[in-house]
Amino acid sequence: MTEPTTLSSLSSALSETIARTAPAIVSVHSHRLRASGFVWKPGLVITADEALADEGEIEIQLSDGSTKGAVIAGRDHTTDIALLRFDGDIAPAKLSATTPALGSLAVVVAADRGAPTARLGMVSLSGAPWRSLRGGDIDARIELDVRLRHSQQGGLALNTDGEAFGMAVLGPRRVLTIPTATIARVAAQLESRGRIARGYLGVGLQPIRLDDGIGAMVMNVDKGGPSAAAGIRQGDVIVAVDGEKLSGVRALSRSLGPQSVGTTVDVTVRRGGEPMQFKVTIGERPET
Incomplete structure (x- = not known):
């Protein structure tokens, strides 16, 4: 054989x-x-x-x-x-x-x-x-x-x-x-x-180019959302999260994964050209 x-x-x-x-x-x-x-x-x-x-x-x-x-x-x-x-x-x-x-x-x-x-x-x-x-x-x-x-x-x-x-x-x-x-x-x-579950800041963002990098202008704010509760307003420009400069709106959205829900982040914005800091507790994105 x-x-x-x-x-x-x-x-x-x-x-x-x-x-x-x-x-x-x-x-x-x-x-x-x-x-x-x-x-x-x-x-x-x-x-x-x-x-x-x-x-x-x-x-x-x-x-x-x-x-x-x-x-x-x-x-x-x-x-x-x-x-x-x-x-x-x-x-x-x-x-x-x-x-x-x-x-x-x-x-x-x-x-x-x-x-x-x-x-x-x-x-x-x-x-x-x-x-x-x-x-x-x-x-x-x-x-x-x-x-x-x-x-x-x-x-x-x-x-x-x-x-x-x-x-x-x-x-x-x-x-x-x-x-x-x-x-x-x-x-x-x-x-x-x-x-x-996906993370949710409760803001609509538009990327803008700044002299020293990239920012995300807040175009609208969900009145019942995490950013509104923290004090962020329409017209603010987000420039950093947890001390890291923003690399783009898409990158920020991708960072809001399941593990982000419930965590608190330090969001740096410019309002009228002046820097301000807010602590935002990331919520869960609504189904709609």
């Missing part, structure tokens, strides 16, 4: 890994969009938020070909995680807290109209935590050198031990992975609250 080669052993191991994961992978169909997802808990599916339509009915198709209606339990644009609720008892996918090594092989197990699909690639970047352009805190920067169709977004990325280390999504000119640590943190909040 011929001894198995290294490649045939790897091939068999990958096939077995995919077969174990496939029953927990689903197709997600929303208004004119198709994506993949995976069962996170019984009756709950996680998918890529960006691949989910903003309105219309949602249907998931299971690996056995059956279809079920689903509703949005919560979604977070900043981390690209959406949680769907459906009536079913499919065994959840097993997620691992492992972070893959640079250069290691990775398999993305997804679905197309319910049928399991797989893509093999390499971890092209495995780095530190980062913040998305929309202000979401991602626990690790993991990029994959793999081709991914739109319908495969939301699939699970596995290492060669069969451990699911994240959800594969399409980023700008690259395939990114939302790590399992981020999924666990965000999905738990979506399950319990339906949303992720």
